[in-house]
Amino acid sequence: MMTMNWQAKWIWGEGVESPRNEWRCFRKTFDVSAVAESRSGAKLRITADSRYVLYVNGTRLGRGPVRSWPFEQSYDTYEVSHLLKVGEENTIAVLVMHFGLSTFYYVRGRGGLLVELNDADGDVVVATDTTWLTSRHLGQHPRAPRMSVQQAFSEYVDATAWDSSWMELADNNTGWSNAIALGSVGMAPWTTLKPRDIPMLTDExxxxxxxxxxxxVRSFHATTAIDVRNALNDGSEDHANRIEFTGFVVTSIRANCAGLVTLGFVHGGECLRALSINGEVISQDQIYGAIPERYMDVNLNEGDNLLVIDVSDNLHAGKLQFGVYGEESGELSFVAPVELLADQSASTFFRIGPFDAIIPIDHQPVRELNWKHPIYLELLGSLKRPEDLEQFVDWFSPIDPKYVSEVDVFALSVWxxxxxxxxxxxxxxxxxxxxxxxxxxxxxxxxxxxxxxxxxxxxxxxxxxxxxxxxxxxxxxxxxxxxxxxxxxxxxxxxxxxxxxxxxxxxxxxxxxxxxxxxxxxxxxxxxxxxxxxxxxxxxSNYPMAEIGRFECSDALLNDIWEISRHTTKLCMEDTFVDCPAYEQTFWVGDSRNEALVSNYLFGVQDILKRCLRLVPGSKHQSPLYVNQVPSGWSSVIPNWTFFWAIACAEYYEQTGDEAFAVEMYDAIRYTVEHYLLKIDESGLFNVEGWNMLDWSPIDQPNDGVVTHQNMFLVQTLRVAAQMGRIAKDEGGAAIFEAAANELASAINEQLWDEEKKAYIDCIHADGRRSESLSIHSQVVASLTGVVQGERKQIIDAYLVQPPEHFVQIGSPFMSFFYYEALAKLGEVRLILDDIRHHYGMMIRHGATTCWEQYPNFLENRANPDMLTRSHCHAWSSAPAYFLGREVLGVRSLTTGWTEVEIAPVPCGLTWAKGSVPHPAGGRIDVSWSADESNRTIQLKLSYPEGMMARIRLPEGYTGSITEMKLGIL
The missing domain is CATH 2.60.120.260 (Galactose-binding domain-like)
Structure with missing residues (x-):
């Protein structure tokens, strides 16, 4: 049995502890002749900060590690016997990509690599130490722009500057140096190492x-991208929180001759408050195009032209991307205003400020920016020549070139x-x-x-x-x-x-x-x-899973919709569930609850959800309310996302019957719920300052005050906490949470119901003002969570069946998931299918191969009618794959662990349907039915694992035949 003790040391190269966007190469050559007899069980363990690619004798073996908190660093284990060469020299090579800043899926640590190769007896063959060779990847440009605030960096590689065979056995180690030993396993920031808890991802x-x-094509003659966020806010690499500041970026545009040029800014709307060329402030009527593309035609003088950009903003990404195009002006380039600081001419761009800076907490600034700072007010139009900068010398400093990209490939590609x-x-x-x-x-x-x-x-x-x-x-x-x-x-x-x-x-x-x-x-x-x-x-590359779930029916449109839902879910299963494979690749806690339910009906895998749920409590050092994406450098709380996490913990238990996991998660649920109860105000309602979101639609859901849907989901969460408490044998805690749920539900019904309008209002603002708007969202959540009872429930349920036109309507497929859940409780499956056909059918008509993040004409995409949605692949939108299996095939669990399952198909005008649903204990449930609506008959065929009890129910008003087959269990 191989011991888990580590002999390897953490290693890195010379330089700063946490370099920005550094690719560092490591390799070790060794002879395996001494261990030839026992090499059959050789295992290699590895981890790195931030990410690695592993090669053994030139063969790429894997990538990793999985995302984790630095204080719970994950490591991977590989079987490598088949790649080792007996009696010859062998090479282990590792490319480590260190981000040097926090993202939405990584918390900044420091550069480091840890590798150990053990034989079958656990004896060390090779381990990282100072004999390993290392070199920075000389072909990689560390000044490549950030992908986004959610992610790390884009890529710029010069193959002329680096031998692509570096990972193979090398006779020449010129330029390589010995690694530096940082310390033993257990050193900070990686104080605990944990083995990878999911399989390796696929390669297809x-x-x-x-x-x-x-x-x-022709594009800009000169481009750049500047990380304004980090360049003007020292220390901001350590977090991914929003920042507010006032300040300027200054450079000169050098033209070979005078002429008209086009200056273009192509980014998400941040970091361009105003600008001037040679002291002439560009007026708004000179700017054409709309955010995110803004252009202006300006005349440049021969030589250097002073460009001053007001980058003051409340920003998250903080990236300034722009280019200049000119046919008349000859060669164009960005140069430093050298007359001012000739000794700092290595820096092309300079900053003035920041004059004021704030890191907002929970989406609310702790104070207002000082927009009336005298220097800020007078600066823009007063700078006509480089020597004019001397009057601001106390506020003036070069921007480190590492924050300034040599070229912006994105700008060149889109304009x-x-x-x-x-x-x-x-x-x-x-x-x-x-x-x-x-x-x-x-x-x-x-x-x-x-x-x-x-x-x-x-x-x-x-x-x-x-x-x-x-x-x-x-x-x-x-x-x-x-x-x-x-x-x-x-x-x-x-x-x-x-x-x-x-x-x-x-x-x-x-x-x-x-x-x-x-x-x-x-x-x-x-x-x-x-x-x-x-x-x-x-x-x-995705989480490995068998595609057990199937669905097909007499409606070809529903079949296409099921398929895009399946493909979307697959793409969003990486080392965690993620929101989307493009924009963010982030484990958003609330999204994953719905994604997990869909995955249950498609793939039946559980390890990925288990690791997702376990990651969330690691954020308690950021907030006891738990943050909305983990592990992340953004300390942001969406209360509903924490509530969905707790609900998902209970649903995982109900899916698997894993009582030990339920007990484990109860401690974390209890911790955060107790802190949420501290936010109940004197009126008895949950009142919090945070990102109080549920949907991309104009609900009245302010970031400060009492938000109705949030209060209702807290009621459900308190009941989940009580349920988990009973499983954990904490009867006292369970009773407290159950009582708190009842009290909060009573307060909601007393204060958030509008008797005149016969509906729940959306919120009570911090100043006491009651919301004047009504949304279908608040009514859906009231029904779904069981907050509404009695006669009011009949009123609310009628709204769900026929949403009033004056209510704010649903804006995203994410919210539709909850709507469908509520309709399913009412038995309104036909309405679910009609809504799926309407919204998802529109996606299909526009050529969708994956599910969209939003429905058209809501919030972010209103300005551009061609922009149907932001993200075209979002797993929070994959509801059809769940509801078609659950409602049309009719496969629903009745007991914990699916020991009893109801099979009750609902035809809803379909003439036939067939498919499969994974059983969490193994095997699958196959269902096939054909129906004749004219004579109300149905023929139902099904097979399922022998250990499962099937409760079969034909649709109401139908007669027919049932054919069952029980499959043996190994």
């Missing part, structure tokens, strides 16, 4: 289905001054088919060439390509989700780009950075000879 090769288009399309030649179209001749990318003199690939549907994983090119040829890759005719939905708050500078000849590159997209634009820049494409592939 996917090919594009076609070349969508070919075009010659085209010219975009002329051509028919795709057959030889280029065939390049996507394996084992065919190379596709040749045509050259256009004076232009770049864009080739757009379509993967056929969205995927989540890692891009790989094989090309032949001349050294120095630039390949800019950019992935996005949606295309419709001439409209391309560019991801302005997400940078899914990769710049790859080719070395001479034929070459293969596989990115170590996860991305999610359907469409992939390749722009070839600076090529003197045509690039030859030998292959573009995508490695789909």
């Amino acid at each position: 090769t996917v090919y594009p289905v076609r070349v969508e288009s070919l075009a010659k 085209r001054k010219e975009n002329v399309k051509f028919a795709v030649p057959a030889q280029l179209q065939n390049a996507i088919i394996p084992n065919t001749e190379a596709g040749i990318v045509p050259l256009f003199e004076g232009y770049d060439t864009e080739v757009l690939f379509d993967l056929g549907k969205e995927y989540s994983g890692y891009l790989s390509f094989e090309v032949e090119a001349e050294a120095g040829t630039v390949l800019d890759w950019y992935g996005f989700e949606y295309l419709s005719g001439q409209y391309r939905q560019d991801t302005f708050d997400l940078d899914h780009t990769l710049r790859y500078v080719c070395h001479e000849g034929r070459q293969v590159y596989e990115t170590p950075i996860r991305r999610g997209f359907r469409y992939l634009a390749l722009t070839v820049r600076g090529a003197k000879v045509p690039v030859r494409i030998y292959g573009v592939t995508f490695i789909q």
Whole structure:
């Protein structure tokens, strides 16, 4: 038995503890001849901060670690015997990507690698120490822009500067140095190590289905992306919280000759309050385009032109992306105002300020910014020449170049001054088919060439390509989700780009950075000879699961909807459930409750949910109310998300019957619920300052005050706490929570019911003002949680069946999930199907291969009628895969652990349906039925595991036959 004691040391290279966006390579060469006899059971354990890619003798073995809190660092274990070479030298190589800042899925630690190879007896063969060699990946540009505040960095790799075979056995170690030992296992910040608690993710090769288009294009002549957030707010790398500040960014635009240029800003609306060129403030009527694209045409003088940008803002991402295009002005570039500080000319951009800065707490600022600071008010229009900056020398400092990207590939990819399309030649179209001749990318003199690939549907994983090119040829890759005719939905708050500078000849590159997209634009820049494409592939990577769930029926539209729900859920199962594979890749706690229910009906896997639920209490050092995404550097609380987590803990117990886990989670539930009870005000209602959200729609749900739906979900959470308390044999605690639930429900019915309007209002504001709006949301939650009773329930249930037009309507498929749950309790399955056909059918008509985050015309996408939703793949929207199995097939658990299951199909006008639902104890429940509505007959066939008791119920008013088959259990 191999011991879990570690002999390895944490190692890193020279430099700062937590470098920004550093790729560091490690390798160790060793001989296995001494352990040849016992190598059959060799196991390698590894972890790193932030992420690693592991190679053994040049073969990529795995990626990791799974996301975790640094104080509960996860490590992976690999069987490596099949890769070791007996009697020869072997090489373990690891690429470690250290972020150097906190994201929505990583809390900043420090750079580090830990590796240990043990034989079958547990004896150490190789372990990280100072004999390991290390080098920074010299081809990787650490100044690549942030992807987004949720994620780490985009990618810029120069293959001419780094040998791609570095992970193999090397005769020449020039430029490599010995690693530095940081300390033993148990050192901070990784005080505890935990073995990986889920299987390794999958590798599934996917090919594009076609070349969508070919075009010659022109874009900006000079671009940059500046991390304003970190550049103007020292220490902000340690968290991902919102920041408010006042300040300026200053540079000069150098033009070879005077002329008209276009200055374009292409980002999510932050960091551009105002700007001036050579002291002339750009007025609003000079700016065209709408957020996130804003452009202006300005005249530049020959030489240097002073650009001052007011970047004051309440921001989260804090990325300033812009470019300049000019045909008349010759070469354009950004340069430092060297007359001011010649000794600091290495820095191209400078900052003035910040004059005031705040980190808001729970979505509310602790105080107001000082917008009347005298320097702030006078500065913008007073700077005409670089020497004018001298009067602000006390506020003036260079921006560290690490915050300033050499190029913004995203801006170059989304803005085209010219975009002329051509028919795709057959030889280029065939390049996507394996084992065919190379596709040749045509050259256009004076232009770049864009080739757009379509993967056929969205995927989540890692891009790989094989090309032949001349050294120095630039390949800019950019992935996005949606295309419709001439409209391309560019991801302005997400940078899914990769710049790859080719070395001479034929070459293969596989990115170590996860991305999610359907469409992939390749722009070839600076090529003197045509690039030859030998292959573009995508490695789909997700939690491994058998696709047990099935559904098919007489309605082809419902079949298509079920399929996009299945594919969406699969893409959003990584090392945790995530909200989406593109924009965030974040474990949003509330989203995962609904995702888990869908997954139960599709895949039947439980380990992924178990690790999700266990991660949440780790956020108590950020807030005793638990934060809404974990592990994360953003200390943000959505109370409903914590409530959904507690509800999901109870649902996990009901699904699996895992009593030990229920007892384990009860302590964490009790801890946070006790803190939530402290937020009950003197009126007896839950009153909290936080992100009081439920849906992307204009509900009156202020971030401070009493929010009705939130109070109702707290009632349900208190009852869940009581249920879990009884399982944990804490009868006293259970009684307290049950009493608190009853008291809160009474207060809701006394104070949040409007007798005149016969409905629950949405909220009571902090100033005591009662909401004037009514929403279907508050009525849905009242019914779903059981808060409403008696005659009022009849009124509310009627609203659910026919939502009044003057109520605020549902804005996202996430809220529809709760609506469908409430309708299912009322037996209104036909209404569920009608709503699914309406909303999801619209997605299908627009070519959706995955489920959208929002319904059109709500909040974020109102300004652009072509923008149907923000994210085109969001697992919180996969409700149909759950409800079609639960209601149409009629498979519903009646007891904990599914020992008794009801099978009660509901035809709702369908003539037949068939499918499968996984059983949590193993096996599956197969259901097939055909119905004749005219004579009200149904034939039902089913099979299920022998240890399960089936309660079979034909639809009301139907007669028919039932054929059962019980399957034996091994």
